[in-house]
Every structure is written in C-alpha cells, then in structure tokens.
Amino acid sequence: xxxxxxxxxxxxxxxxxxxxxxxxxxxxxxxxxxxxxxxxxxxxxxxxxxxxxxxxxxxxxxxxxxxxxxxxxxxxxxxxxxxxxxxxxxxxxxxxxxxxxxxxxxxxxxxxxxxxxxxxxxxxxxxxxxxxxxxxxxxxxxxxxxxxxxxxxxxxxxxxxxxxxxxxxxxxxxxxxxxxxxxxxxxxxxxxxxxxxxxxxxxxxxxxxxxxxxxxxxxxxxxxxxxxxxxxxxxxxxxxxxxxxxxxxxxxxxxxxxxxxxxxxxxxxxxxxxxxxxxxxxxxxxxxxxxxxxxxxxxxxxxxxxxxxxxxxxxxxxxxxxxxxxxxxxxxxxxxxxxxxxxxxxxxxxxxxxxxxxxxxxxxxxxxxxxxxxxxxxxxxxxxxxxxxxxxxxxxxxxxxxxxxxxxxxxxxxxxxxxxxxxxxxxxxxxxxxxxxxxxxxxxxxxxxxxxxxxxxxxxxxxxxxxxxxxxxxxxxxxxxxxxxxxxxxxxxxxxxxxxxxxxxxxxxxxxxxxxxxxxxxxxxxxxxxxxxxxxxxxxxxxxxxxxxxxxxxxxxxxxxxxxxxxxxxxxxxxxxxxxxxxxxxxxxxxxxxxxxxxxxxxxxxxxxxxxxxxxxxxxxxxxxxxx
Amino acid sequence: xxxxxxxxxxxxxxxxxxxxxxxxxxxxxxxxxxxxxxxxxxxxxxxxxxxxxxxxxxxxxxxxxxxxxxxxxxxxxxxxxxxxx
Numbered sequence: 200x201x202x203x204x205x206x207x208x209x210x211x212x213x214x215x216x217x218x219x220x221x222x223x224x225x226x227x228x229x230x231x232x233x234x235x236x237x238x239x240x241x242x243x244x245x246x247x248x249x250x251x252x253x254x255x256x257x258x259x260x261x262x263x264x265x266x267x268x269x270x271x272x273x274x275x276x277x278x279x280x281x282x283x284x285x286x287x288x289x290x291x292x293x294x295x296x297x298x299x300x301x302x303x304x305x306x307x308x309x310x311x312x313x314x315x316x317x318x319x320x321x322x323x324x325x326x327x328x329x330x331x332x333x334x335x336x337x338x339x340x341x342x343x344x345x346x347x348x349x350x351x352x353x354x355x356x357x358x359x360x361x362x363x364x365x366x367x368x369x370x371x372x373x374x375x376x377x378x379x380x381x382x383x384x385x386x387x388x389x390x391x392x393x394x395x396x397x398x399x400x401x402x403x404x405x406x407x408x409x410x411x412x413x414x415x416x417x418x419x420x421x422x423x424x425x426x427x428x429x430x431x432x433x434x435x436x437x438x439x440x441x442x443x444x445x446x447x448x449x450x451x452x453x454x455x456x457x458x459x460x461x462x463x464x465x466x467x468x469x470x471x472x473x474x475x476x477x478x479x480x481x482x483x484x485x486x487x488x489x490x491x492x493x494x495x496x497x498x499x500x501x502x503x504x505x506x507x508x509x510x511x512x513x514x515x516x517x518x519x520x521x522x523x524x525x526x527x528x529x530x531x532x533x534x535x536x537x538x539x540x541x542x543x544x545x546x547x548x549x550x551x552x553x554x555x556x557x558x559x560x561x562x563x564x565x566x567x568x569x570x571x572x573x574x575x576x577x578x579x580x581x582x583x584x585x586x587x588x589x590x591x592x593x594x595x596x597x598x599x600x601x602x603x604x605x606x607x608x609x610x611x612x613x614x615x616x617x618x619x620x621x622x623x624x625x626x627x628x629x630x631x632x633x634x635x636x637x638x639x640x641x642x643x644x645x646x647x648x649x650x651x652x653x654x655x656x657x658x659x660x661x662x663x664x665x666x667x668x669x670x671x672x673x674x675x676x677x678x679x680x681x682x683x684x685x686x687x688x689x690x691x692x693x694x695x696x697x698x699x700x701x702x703x704x705x706x707x708x709x710x711x712x713x714x715x716x717x718x719x720x721x722x723x724x725x726x727x728x729x730x731x732x733x734x735x736x737x738x739x740x741x742x743x744x745x746x747x748x749x750x751x752x753x754x755x756x757x758x759x760x761x762x763x764x765x766x767x768x769x770x771x772x773x774x775x776x777x778x779x780x781x782x783x784x785x786x787x788x789x790x791x792x793x794x795x796x797x798x799x800x801x802x803x804x805x806x807x808x809x810x811x812x813x814x815x816x817x818x819x820x821x822x823x824x825x826x827x
Numbered sequence: 828x829x830x831x832x833x834x835x836x837x838x839x840x841x842x843x844x845x846x847x848x849x850x851x852x853x854x855x856x857x858x859x860x861x862x863x864x865x866x867x868x869x870x871x872x873x874x875x876x877x878x879x880x881x882x883x884x885x886x887x888x889x890x891x892x893x894x895x896x897x898x899x900x901x902x903x904x905x906x907x908x909x910x911x912x
C-alpha cells in the first residue's frame with residue numbers, strides 16, 4: 200500500500216522532516232480534510248490562537264489528486280478558523296495540489312513562524328525555505344509571476360500579509376477563500392508555497408482505473424448538470440434560479456428577490472461577457488468563466504460573488520462585480536466574507552449606527568474600499584475583521600449575516616430552510632458546502648423538496664454533509680457529485696408532475712435516510728449514479744471503499760472537525776443563525792418564511808448521535824473509530 | 828382575455844425560436860406554452876415546459892404553476908436549469 204508522505208515544517212527553527220502516515224490512519228482517514236482534521240487534533244496545541252506562532256496549518260491532497268480522475272485537482276488547507284475560533288478547512292482547485300503530489304508530498308504540516316517572509320519551495324522530494332522578502336507587499340498575481348513558471352503556486356496578497364480575518368490563499372486564479380487561511384499564512388510570514396515534481400502519483404489498479412475514468416468522464420459529459428448546465432453557465436447560472444425562488448439574498452438578506460437580478464445573472468454573463476469556459480486540471484466539467492476586464496482575460500465571478508456584490512448590496516453593475524472579483528483575488532480576500540461584511544456595514548449606515556463610507560446601491564467606490572481593507576487603512580481596518588466583530592462593537596447582531604463568525608453564502612435560508620440548518624451546523628460556519636448544500640435540493644435545482652418545511656431536513660443535511668466531506672477528502676471537486684440528481688429530472692424539468700412528486704416524496708424521506716445512515720457500512724455497492732468517487736478511491740488505493748463506507752468516512756470527518764471546534768471552545772450555542780433568519784419572516788404575514796432552527800436542530804443532533812449539547816456521544820465515536 | 832406578454836428565451840429555446848426576446852399573447856402560462864407550440868412548433872413548447880419558468884422574476888412553482896394568470900405587460904422568462912455551489 201502506498202502511504203501518504205508529509206513534510207513537517209517548523210518555520211521557527213527551520214527544521215524539516217519527512218514522515219509517512221501510518222497505514223491505520225490512511226485507511227481510516229484517507230486524506231484531504233479528513234486526515235487533516237485528525238492531524239489537527241493530534242498536533243494543534245489546545246487553546247492557541249489561530250494567528251499565534253504555535254498554531255499549525257495543514258496543506259494536503261487526497262488520494263485521487265493527480266491521478267487523472269475527473270475533477271480531482273482539489274487540495275485542502277485545514278487550520279484554526281480566524282473568524283470562528285473553531286475548525287477551518289478551505290478547498291481549492293488549480294495545479295498546486297497536483298504538483299505537490301508529483302513532487303512526492305501528499306501534505307505539509309506547518310508550525311512556527313519564520314523570522315522573515317518565506318517561500319516554501321518543494322521540488323522532487325526536497326523542501327527548501329527561501330527568503331521571500333522581495334515578494335512581500337506584492338499582490339497575489341505579481342507574486343505568482345515572480346515564482347518559477349512551471350511550479351504549482353499557492354500565495355497570499357496584501358490582505359494575508361495584513362492579517363485580514365477573511366484573507367484567502369490564491370493558486371493561479373483559483374482561491375482557497377474561506378475562514379481566513381491567508382491571514383494564517385501571513386501570521387507565519389509565509390508569502391508563497393510552490394511545488395514542482397515529475398513523479399506519477401501511485402495508482403494501484405492502473406488498468407481498471409483508467410477504464411473506470413473513461414466511463415466516468417463519459418457519464419459526466421452526458422449528465423445534464425455536469426455536461427450542459429455547468430459548462431454553459433458555471434455556478435453563475437444560479438442567480439436567476441435563486442431569484443425566481445426568492446432565495447437570492449438582497450440588501451443584506453432583508454429580502455430574497457431582486458427586481459433587476461437578471462443584469463448580474465449567469466445568462467447575462469454568458470451572453471455579454473464570456474470569452475470562453477475553462478477548467479482545473481483533469482476536469483471535464485469546465486465550469487470556469489473567462490471574461491474580459493479592461494482588455495485582459497481574467498477569471499469570471501462565481502455565483503456567490505455575483506449575488507453578494509450584486510443584489511445583496513442592492514446593486515446590479517456587472518462591470519463593477521467583475522472588477523471587484525478580480526481585485527479581491529489579487530489582494531487575496533474571500534469575496535463572500537468581504538461582500539458580506541460590506542453589506543453589514545451598509546446596513547449599519549442605513550440605520551444610522553456607523554458610517555464606513557459604503558451605502559446600499561453604490562459600487563463605484565468599492566474597489567478603493569477593498570484596497571483599504573486589504574491594507575487595513577484607518578477605519579477600514581475594522582471592516583477587515585468581519586461582520587461578527589463589527590456587530591460586537593457596533594451592535595446589530597440580529598442582522599449580522601454570519602454563523603460562527605463566517606459570513607453566509609449567497610442562499611437566503613428563509614426560502615431554503617435546510618440550508619439554514621446547514622449554515623448553523625457547518626463546522627466552518629456559514630458555508631453552504633460544509634452545510635450540506637441543501638439549497639440545491641430546495642431552491643435552485645431541478646428537483647425541489649418543500650423549501651419551507653423542516654421535515655426530513657435534519658437527516659438530509661447530515662447525509663449531504665457526510666457525502667460532501669468524503670468527496671472533498673478524496674481530492675475531488677464537489678461539482679463532480681452533482682450527478683446524484685438523476686438526469687431524468689433535468690429532462691422532465693421542474694414543472695413535470697413526476698419531478699414534483701419526487702420532490703414531495705423526498706420531503707418525507709427522513710426516516711429512510713436515517714436508516715441508510717445507520718446501516719451505511721453494509722452498502723457494499725458502487726455506482727456512477729450515487730458516489731462514483733468511492734470506486735475511484737478503491738481502485739487507486741486498494742482500500743475496500745464502497746458507497747456506504749464512503750459516507751461513513753464523511754461522517755468520521757465531520758465528527759473529527761466538530762471535536763476540534765468543541766475542544767477550542769465552541770458550543771451548541773454557536774450552532775445558530777442571526778435573528779433576522781429565525782424570527783423575521785421574509786414575507787410579512789407568512790410565518791413559514793423563517794428558518795425553524797429550533798425544530799430542526801434537536802433532530803439533527805439526534806441523527807448525528809450527539810447529545811443535547813451537540814457533543815458526539817461516546818457510542819458515536821466508538822462507531823466511527825475515533826479516539827480522542 | 829389574452830394579454831401581451833414580454834417573453835425572454837434562454838438556452839436551447841433561443842435556437843428553436845431564433846429569438847432572445849419575444850412578445851406573445853396569452854392569459855396564462857399554459858396558454859403561453861400553447862402559443863409557443865403554435866408559433867415555433869412542438870419542440871419549442873416541449874423545451875419551454877422543461878425549463879424553469881419565471882413570471883415577473885418568480886418561479887411559477889411558487890405561484891399557480893401553469894395556471895398562473897398573465898396580465899398585460901407581464902414578463903415571462905424561460906430559464907435553463909443550473910447548478911454550482
């Protein structure tokens with residue numbers, strides 16, 4: 200069995216050590232965010248601040264990275280969440296993960312703080328710590344231009360250097376955006392990591408795997424979601440759909456519908472700005488938008504950026520959004536948290552509480568504001584701390600749209616209550632993906648559950664969270680899992696009787712889903728129609744991985760991350776949403792347009808095997824083989 | 828009574844109708860789809876039915892589905908399904 204090799208790097212002492220992960224860890228935790236969560240629990244000193252020199256950050260891959268499997272270039276970064284104080288994982292596409300693996304390393308465990316800016320340079324089995332003083336102060340784009348051309352790169356911009364709480368790390372034009380990973384890099388004086396290697400990542404059963412990949416790529420290309428919707432419109436295609444279902448956050452989540460949303464929709468983007476679509480390494484889906492900005496071809500915005508720098512700040516200027524997307528990327532800032540913090544500041548101004556020079560409907564000054572935030576200039580330094588911090592200083596907690604300190608993604612949970620439960624329970628905080636992304640089944644997809652009903656949402660959220668965890672852990676993009684909605688529902692469409700009936704039936708599927716979760720390891724099947732990732736893991740590693748074990752792997756992952764957050768001081772009280780979501784109906788007089796979190800949360804804990812305080816029961820940990 | 832409806836096509840419907848924007852007369856969504864069929868053929872109507880249909884920006888599933896009434900000047904968009912995250 201080919202076991203993962205990690206480089207342990209202490210930046211304070213300059214010590215470098217190569218360690219092989221044990222077989223028992225590999226079989227149990229696989230890689231990516233799951234193995235990283237285990238290593239964080241093992242190596243992160245309890246109670247240490249996210250930005251302290253003693254903090255630990257893990258940059259790692261999954262077993263499928265670099266193997267040529269579809270959509271398998273994602274790498275993971277796990278660390279202590281700058282915004283929440285709990286666990287964080289941030290996921291990114293691009294070439295860095297693949298290159299690190301080709302260079303002979305499955306992951307890096309980085310501790311300490313360098314005395315000077317450092318470039319961690321990984322080439323074919325060697326790790327060097329190079330002085331990066333000359334790169335300090337450069338934006339992410341210029342930093343990458345200064346690094347060896349053929350290396351996979353992971354860098355920070357000015358926001359990371361200045362410890363902006365939602366600073367990101369940038370790889371090519373892909374971004375590990377959430378939870379402040381860039382600030383953790385900055386706190387350790389890590390300006391860049393680059394990797395280059397020529398080794399082929401190991402694949403145990405090469406012939407069968409290659410055959411499987413050919414079939415899987417064909418399946419992805421034939422499926423309407425991955426073969427048609429995503430290549431044509433990218434995630435940007437969700438703007439009009441979310442808007443049509445009143446799930447598009449508008450004016451800091453005051454509403455869920457924006458009259459002029461079409462001006463910033465994926466369709467309009469495709470019609471007026473799209474130059475071509477592109478992809479990460481070995482991805483047949485090709486969701487990336489390429490657009491022209493000031494005569495230069497750049498990466499186009501994702502749905503989140505369109506929604507949050509558009510309707511959520513009461514604006515619909517596509518040109519300004521393209522520019523803000525680009526500027527946030529080169530400064531190294533998460534567009535979701537940046538836009539969320541700005542929206543909160545705009546409402547503070549609207550209510551006469553505080554004035555940061557930003558107001559609803561105005562985007563022409565926001566590029567300037569982004570630079571000031573990234574450089575922590577004057578009062579803008581406060582915006583760099585995120586909406587939770589701002590609400591604690593100025594008030595307005597009821598409309599500070601975050602969970603656990605992490606700003607919510609662009610889905611209005613009062614029209615997607617399962618997504619609301621996901622925001623509240625996600626280990627990262629207000630993240631749609633870590634939250635199980637029920638919005639796809641409730642308000643923006645082909646198949647629609649009853650978006651207002653709490654029924655079955657606890658069980659479905661648990662199942663989806665577990666499944667997405669496992670997909671991430673293996674090194675796959677979550678888009679590759681979107682084929683689990685059968686193609687027939689796309690062909691029939693959302694208005695067809697059968698599609699509507701399927702949605703209704705799923706609304707009552709909770710007990711069945713819970714039963715499946717309980718017997719998961721007994722599901723010794725692999726299928727293209729559910730989670731083909733399990734079969735890929737089996738063929739590459741030799742680990743007996745089937746759909747049931749795969750979902751159980753995700754459950755293990757979710758619980759490990761939960762344990763880390765609990766150890767660092769988070770409690771059940773943090774599994775919450777702002778009052779605007781739980782107490783103020785989106786539509787006046789319609790009591791069902793709030794998130795019934797108090798109804799769903801106890802069921803969620805029960806389904807997870809947690810006690811009423813949200814702590815995994817000893818029996819649950821034994822079932823998952825987790826030793827604390 | 829039929830009303831003049833501003834219609835916007837996306838995706839395959841642009842190819843099938845040869846237009847992005849249109850004006851049709853209908854008093855309900857069901858009648859609008861019949862108009863689609865009458866004007867552009869069965870394939871256009873079939874494609875329209877399987878898309879997300881929004882009346883004045885709102886999904887007809889949140890309204891009265893195909894029975895949703897249409898009034899003079901209403902905007903109807905046929906939106907392609909999408910995904911992401």
